[in-house]
Amino acid sequence: MKKVLIPLLALGGALSLQPALAQDAEALFKSKPCAACHNIDTKMVGPALKDVAAKYAGQEGATELLAGRIKNGTQGTWGPMPMPPNPVTEEEAKILAEWVLTLK
């Protein structure tokens, strides 16, 4: 698993330097079910994505952690409501996790 994630991380790091990625990631977010439960600024079914970014700010491995949770689902971090697994590829989950972490 680590061996696969490292090149992806490097790729994500390089891509995040390009402003175009932010737009692509936001478009990706809107094209997936995410927006039914998440808003960038306000809490809906799931936490506001800015709150997620604030919670994990500066935390090592946060991108990997969140990418895994976005893909496989998660519960218990923000409240009793679980997030179901989402129809994203590993790479899409990674792009989304990186983008979420850039939100302020």
Ligand code: HEC
């Ligand atoms: C059916 C509603 C629903 C959908 C669809 C959904 N989420 Fe969530 N999401 C949640 C809930 C509820 C939580 C809080 C889970 C918890 O408390 O651990 C959450 C948590 C998160 C977190 C924070 C995870 C953590 O451990 O702190 C991120 C990041 C996130 N969602 C991103 C996404 C993205 C990106 C998508 C689309 C690919 C998505 N979500 C789709 C409901 C949803």
